[in-house]
Amino acid sequence: MAKLSLTAMLNRCFRYSFSKAGLRSSSMDLGDCTVMHVWVPKVHIKSKPTLILIHGIGANAMWQWKDFVSPLMSRFNVYVPDLLFFGHSYTSRPERSEQFQAQCVMRVMEAHGVTVMNVVGISYGGFVGYSLAAQFKERVEKLVLCCAGVCLEDKDLEEGMLQVKSVDEAVSILLPQTPQKMRELMKISFYKPRKGVPTCFLNDFIREMCSEHLQERKELIQALHKDRKLSNLPKITQPTLLIWGEHDQIFPLELGHRLERHLGDNAKLVMIKNAGHAINVEKPKVLHKHFKYFLIDTFRPMEPGNHSNGCKTD
16 A cells, blocks of 8 residues: 555545646647756736746755745746756756756757746855856846855855855755755754644655655755855846845854845845745745745835845845
8 A cells, every 4th residue: 555645645635736727737848858857837928027046956846836836926927947857857967957857848948938037046046047147148137146156156165154064965954865854954944943743744744755866956955065166156137136044044144144245236135034045934924025026016116224234135
Protein backbone atom coordinates (compact mmCIF):
# COMPACT_ATOMS: atom_id res chain seq x y z
CA MET A 1 0.00 0.00 0.00
CA ALA A 2 1.44 3.38 -1.04
CA LYS A 3 2.31 5.80 1.74
CA LEU A 4 0.23 8.95 2.03
CA SER A 5 2.44 11.94 1.15
CA LEU A 6 1.49 15.27 2.69
CA THR A 7 3.98 17.00 0.38
CA ALA A 8 2.38 15.48 -2.72
CA MET A 9 -1.05 16.46 -1.40
CA LEU A 10 0.07 20.07 -0.89
CA ASN A 11 1.58 20.07 -4.36
CA ARG A 12 -1.80 19.10 -5.80
CA CYS A 13 -3.48 21.85 -3.76
CA PHE A 14 -1.05 24.43 -5.13
CA ARG A 15 -1.70 23.22 -8.67
CA TYR A 16 -5.41 23.71 -8.09
CA SER A 17 -4.88 27.21 -6.65
CA PHE A 18 -2.75 28.22 -9.67
CA SER A 19 -5.44 26.94 -12.02
CA LYS A 20 -8.20 28.68 -10.07
CA ALA A 21 -6.22 31.95 -10.25
CA GLY A 22 -6.29 31.77 -14.06
CA LEU A 23 -3.09 29.94 -14.98
CA ARG A 24 -2.54 26.75 -16.92
CA SER A 25 0.38 24.36 -17.01
CA SER A 26 2.46 24.39 -20.19
CA SER A 27 5.63 22.51 -21.17
CA MET A 28 7.73 23.81 -24.05
CA ASP A 29 10.27 21.71 -25.95
CA LEU A 30 13.12 24.10 -26.74
CA GLY A 31 15.11 21.52 -28.70
CA ASP A 32 18.58 20.28 -27.76
CA CYS A 33 16.94 17.95 -25.21
CA THR A 34 15.68 20.93 -23.20
CA VAL A 35 12.12 21.16 -21.89
CA MET A 36 10.86 24.02 -19.77
CA HIS A 37 7.63 24.01 -17.81
CA VAL A 38 5.85 27.29 -17.15
CA TRP A 39 2.53 28.39 -15.70
CA VAL A 40 0.95 30.76 -18.23
CA PRO A 41 -2.29 32.79 -18.29
CA LYS A 42 -5.28 30.91 -19.65
CA VAL A 43 -6.04 34.15 -21.48
CA HIS A 44 -3.27 36.69 -22.19
CA ILE A 45 -4.83 40.16 -22.03
CA LYS A 46 -2.88 42.55 -24.26
CA SER A 47 -3.84 45.63 -22.25
CA LYS A 48 -2.08 44.23 -19.15
CA PRO A 49 1.68 44.29 -18.61
CA THR A 50 3.49 40.99 -18.27
CA LEU A 51 5.19 39.83 -15.08
CA ILE A 52 7.52 36.83 -14.67
CA LEU A 53 8.00 35.32 -11.20
CA ILE A 54 11.25 33.34 -10.94
CA HIS A 55 11.77 30.98 -8.00
CA GLY A 56 14.91 30.16 -6.06
CA ILE A 57 16.61 26.92 -5.04
CA GLY A 58 13.88 24.83 -3.49
CA ALA A 59 10.88 22.69 -4.31
CA ASN A 60 9.32 24.24 -7.42
CA ALA A 61 7.76 27.50 -8.55
CA MET A 62 4.37 26.77 -6.98
CA TRP A 63 5.72 26.41 -3.46
CA GLN A 64 7.51 29.76 -3.58
CA TRP A 65 4.89 31.89 -5.37
CA LYS A 66 1.61 30.39 -4.11
CA ASP A 67 0.76 33.50 -2.04
CA PHE A 68 1.38 35.95 -4.89
CA VAL A 69 -0.20 34.63 -8.07
CA SER A 70 -3.83 35.37 -7.26
CA PRO A 71 -3.40 39.02 -6.15
CA LEU A 72 -1.00 39.81 -9.02
CA MET A 73 -3.21 38.27 -11.73
CA SER A 74 -5.66 41.18 -11.55
CA ARG A 75 -3.01 43.61 -12.76
CA PHE A 76 -0.61 41.47 -14.81
CA ASN A 77 -0.32 38.63 -17.25
CA VAL A 78 1.62 36.43 -14.82
CA TYR A 79 4.06 33.77 -16.03
CA VAL A 80 5.72 31.42 -13.53
CA PRO A 81 8.46 29.16 -14.95
CA ASP A 82 10.09 26.17 -13.32
CA LEU A 83 13.80 26.67 -13.85
CA LEU A 84 15.81 23.83 -15.31
CA PHE A 85 16.05 20.84 -12.93
CA PHE A 86 13.06 22.00 -10.89
CA GLY A 87 9.46 20.95 -11.31
CA HIS A 88 9.04 19.56 -14.81
CA SER A 89 11.92 21.45 -16.45
CA TYR A 90 15.13 19.72 -17.49
CA THR A 91 17.91 19.61 -20.07
CA SER A 92 20.54 17.17 -21.27
CA ARG A 93 22.85 20.02 -22.17
CA PRO A 94 25.89 20.59 -19.89
CA GLU A 95 25.31 24.31 -19.25
CA ARG A 96 24.65 25.21 -15.59
CA SER A 97 24.98 29.00 -15.58
CA GLU A 98 22.27 31.52 -14.71
CA GLN A 99 22.87 32.95 -18.18
CA PHE A 100 21.68 29.71 -19.79
CA GLN A 101 18.68 29.57 -17.46
CA ALA A 102 17.80 33.14 -18.49
CA GLN A 103 18.12 32.29 -22.18
CA CYS A 104 15.73 29.36 -21.75
CA VAL A 105 13.21 31.54 -19.91
CA MET A 106 13.35 34.12 -22.70
CA ARG A 107 12.89 31.47 -25.39
CA VAL A 108 9.77 30.25 -23.59
CA MET A 109 8.39 33.79 -23.33
CA GLU A 110 9.06 34.40 -27.02
CA ALA A 111 7.28 31.16 -27.87
CA HIS A 112 4.25 32.50 -26.01
CA GLY A 113 4.42 35.76 -27.96
CA VAL A 114 5.72 37.91 -25.09
CA THR A 115 8.42 40.41 -26.05
CA VAL A 116 8.40 42.92 -23.15
CA MET A 117 8.14 42.01 -19.49
CA ASN A 118 8.76 42.88 -15.84
CA VAL A 119 10.72 40.37 -13.78
CA VAL A 120 10.70 39.39 -10.10
CA GLY A 121 13.31 36.91 -8.91
CA ILE A 122 13.91 35.56 -5.42
CA SER A 123 17.29 34.22 -4.27
CA TYR A 124 18.69 32.04 -7.11
CA GLY A 125 15.81 33.30 -9.25
CA GLY A 126 17.23 36.79 -8.78
CA PHE A 127 20.49 35.68 -10.39
CA VAL A 128 18.48 34.46 -13.38
CA GLY A 129 16.37 37.65 -13.40
CA TYR A 130 19.47 39.84 -13.32
CA SER A 131 20.91 37.90 -16.25
CA LEU A 132 17.65 38.37 -18.16
CA ALA A 133 17.93 42.15 -17.64
CA ALA A 134 21.61 42.14 -18.67
CA GLN A 135 21.23 39.96 -21.77
CA PHE A 136 17.89 41.29 -23.01
CA LYS A 137 17.99 45.00 -22.23
CA GLU A 138 15.11 45.93 -24.53
CA ARG A 139 12.86 43.15 -23.24
CA VAL A 140 12.97 43.74 -19.48
CA GLU A 141 11.31 46.96 -18.27
CA LYS A 142 11.61 46.69 -14.48
CA LEU A 143 13.38 44.25 -12.20
CA VAL A 144 12.74 43.23 -8.59
CA LEU A 145 15.41 41.19 -6.80
CA CYS A 146 14.51 39.59 -3.47
CA CYS A 147 17.44 38.48 -1.29
CA ALA A 148 19.50 37.75 -4.39
CA GLY A 149 23.23 38.02 -3.77
CA VAL A 150 24.17 38.58 -7.41
CA CYS A 151 27.14 40.73 -6.35
CA LEU A 152 28.58 37.84 -4.35
CA GLU A 153 32.31 37.29 -4.82
CA ASP A 154 34.07 33.96 -4.43
CA LYS A 155 36.32 35.53 -1.78
CA ASP A 156 33.31 36.23 0.46
CA LEU A 157 33.32 32.58 1.51
CA GLU A 158 36.97 32.72 2.56
CA GLU A 159 36.52 36.03 4.38
CA GLY A 160 33.63 34.74 6.49
CA MET A 161 30.75 36.88 5.22
CA LEU A 162 28.52 33.84 4.74
CA GLN A 163 27.29 31.26 7.25
CA VAL A 164 28.99 28.48 5.30
CA LYS A 165 32.72 28.06 4.81
CA SER A 166 32.72 26.33 1.44
CA VAL A 167 30.56 25.66 -1.61
CA ASP A 168 30.30 21.99 -0.60
CA GLU A 169 28.90 23.00 2.78
CA ALA A 170 26.43 25.32 1.06
CA VAL A 171 25.31 22.47 -1.19
CA SER A 172 24.77 20.13 1.77
CA ILE A 173 22.42 22.65 3.41
CA LEU A 174 20.66 24.15 0.39
CA LEU A 175 19.97 20.67 -1.00
CA PRO A 176 19.18 18.81 2.25
CA GLN A 177 19.07 15.03 2.16
CA THR A 178 18.45 14.39 5.86
CA PRO A 179 16.04 15.88 8.43
CA GLN A 180 19.04 17.34 10.29
CA LYS A 181 20.16 19.25 7.19
CA MET A 182 16.58 20.35 6.52
CA ARG A 183 16.41 21.82 10.02
CA GLU A 184 19.73 23.61 9.41
CA LEU A 185 18.26 25.08 6.23
CA MET A 186 15.15 26.24 8.08
CA LYS A 187 17.30 27.77 10.81
CA ILE A 188 19.29 29.96 8.41
CA SER A 189 16.36 30.72 6.07
CA PHE A 190 13.86 32.05 8.61
CA TYR A 191 14.07 34.83 11.18
CA LYS A 192 11.84 32.69 13.41
CA PRO A 193 12.27 29.07 12.29
CA ARG A 194 9.27 26.83 12.71
CA LYS A 195 9.89 24.44 15.57
CA GLY A 196 8.58 20.97 16.14
CA VAL A 197 8.21 19.97 12.48
CA PRO A 198 7.87 16.16 12.58
CA THR A 199 10.77 14.18 11.16
CA CYS A 200 8.33 12.12 9.09
CA PHE A 201 7.20 15.26 7.26
CA LEU A 202 10.78 16.39 6.65
CA ASN A 203 11.63 12.95 5.22
CA ASP A 204 8.51 13.11 3.05
CA PHE A 205 9.43 16.58 1.73
CA ILE A 206 13.01 15.49 0.99
CA ARG A 207 11.79 12.42 -0.86
CA GLU A 208 9.20 14.32 -2.92
CA MET A 209 11.01 17.60 -3.58
CA CYS A 210 14.75 17.34 -2.93
CA SER A 211 15.84 14.06 -4.49
CA GLU A 212 15.27 14.54 -8.21
CA HIS A 213 18.09 16.05 -10.33
CA LEU A 214 20.24 16.27 -7.21
CA GLN A 215 23.58 16.19 -9.06
CA GLU A 216 22.44 18.82 -11.57
CA ARG A 217 21.24 21.13 -8.79
CA LYS A 218 24.62 20.76 -7.07
CA GLU A 219 26.25 21.86 -10.31
CA LEU A 220 23.95 24.92 -10.48
CA ILE A 221 25.16 26.06 -7.05
CA GLN A 222 28.79 25.32 -7.88
CA ALA A 223 28.52 27.30 -11.13
CA LEU A 224 27.01 30.21 -9.22
CA HIS A 225 30.10 30.63 -7.05
CA LYS A 226 32.87 29.72 -9.46
CA ASP A 227 35.28 32.63 -10.14
CA ARG A 228 32.59 35.16 -9.21
CA LYS A 229 33.83 38.77 -9.03
CA LEU A 230 31.98 42.04 -8.73
CA SER A 231 34.15 43.53 -11.46
CA ASN A 232 32.67 41.01 -13.91
CA LEU A 233 29.05 41.81 -13.04
CA PRO A 234 27.45 43.93 -15.78
CA LYS A 235 25.63 47.08 -14.72
CA ILE A 236 22.02 46.85 -15.80
CA THR A 237 20.14 50.05 -16.65
CA GLN A 238 16.54 49.08 -15.87
CA PRO A 239 14.85 50.49 -12.75
CA THR A 240 15.60 47.90 -10.06
CA LEU A 241 14.08 47.33 -6.64
CA LEU A 242 16.16 45.34 -4.15
CA ILE A 243 14.23 43.77 -1.26
CA TRP A 244 16.11 42.16 1.61
CA GLY A 245 15.31 40.50 4.91
CA GLU A 246 16.98 42.31 7.80
CA HIS A 247 18.33 39.01 9.19
CA ASP A 248 19.15 37.16 5.96
CA GLN A 249 21.81 34.56 6.79
CA ILE A 250 22.15 33.06 3.32
CA PHE A 251 22.85 36.30 1.44
CA PRO A 252 23.54 38.89 4.17
CA LEU A 253 22.14 42.40 3.89
CA GLU A 254 25.61 43.77 3.08
CA LEU A 255 25.24 42.15 -0.34
CA GLY A 256 22.12 44.25 -0.87
CA HIS A 257 24.01 47.43 -0.03
CA ARG A 258 26.87 46.32 -2.29
CA LEU A 259 24.49 45.77 -5.20
CA GLU A 260 22.77 49.11 -4.63
CA ARG A 261 26.16 50.84 -4.81
CA HIS A 262 27.06 48.87 -7.93
CA LEU A 263 23.89 49.91 -9.76
CA GLY A 264 23.83 53.50 -8.54
CA ASP A 265 20.75 55.61 -9.20
CA ASN A 266 18.97 52.80 -11.03
CA ALA A 267 18.45 50.81 -7.82
CA LYS A 268 16.74 51.28 -4.47
CA LEU A 269 17.10 48.96 -1.49
CA VAL A 270 14.24 48.04 0.85
CA MET A 271 14.99 46.21 4.10
CA ILE A 272 12.17 44.24 5.70
CA LYS A 273 12.29 44.03 9.48
CA ASN A 274 12.00 40.77 11.38
CA ALA A 275 12.58 38.66 8.30
CA GLY A 276 15.27 36.30 7.11
CA HIS A 277 16.03 34.95 3.66
CA ALA A 278 12.60 33.39 3.08
CA ILE A 279 10.76 36.71 2.94
CA ASN A 280 8.18 35.27 0.54
CA VAL A 281 7.05 32.94 3.34
CA GLU A 282 7.59 35.18 6.37
CA LYS A 283 6.36 38.51 4.95
CA PRO A 284 4.21 37.87 1.85
CA LYS A 285 1.89 40.86 2.44
CA VAL A 286 4.80 43.27 2.91
CA LEU A 287 6.51 41.87 -0.15
CA HIS A 288 3.37 42.24 -2.26
CA LYS A 289 3.00 45.84 -1.07
CA HIS A 290 6.44 46.69 -2.42
CA PHE A 291 5.75 44.88 -5.68
CA LYS A 292 2.66 47.04 -6.04
CA TYR A 293 4.44 50.32 -5.31
CA PHE A 294 7.27 49.60 -7.71
CA LEU A 295 5.54 47.76 -10.55
CA ILE A 296 2.05 49.26 -10.57
CA ASP A 297 2.04 52.70 -8.96
CA THR A 298 4.43 54.05 -11.56
CA PHE A 299 3.35 57.66 -11.11
CA ARG A 300 3.38 57.64 -7.32
CA PRO A 301 6.75 57.70 -5.54
CA MET A 302 7.64 55.19 -2.88
CA GLU A 303 6.54 56.31 0.58
CA PRO A 304 9.23 58.11 2.58
CA GLY A 305 11.25 55.67 4.61
CA ASN A 306 10.37 52.69 2.43
CA HIS A 307 13.53 52.60 0.35
CA SER A 308 17.19 53.41 0.03
CA ASN A 309 20.04 52.98 2.47
CA GLY A 310 18.47 49.97 4.13
CA CYS A 311 15.48 51.79 5.57
CA LYS A 312 13.24 49.41 7.46
CA THR A 313 9.66 48.49 6.74
CA ASP A 314 7.35 46.34 8.82
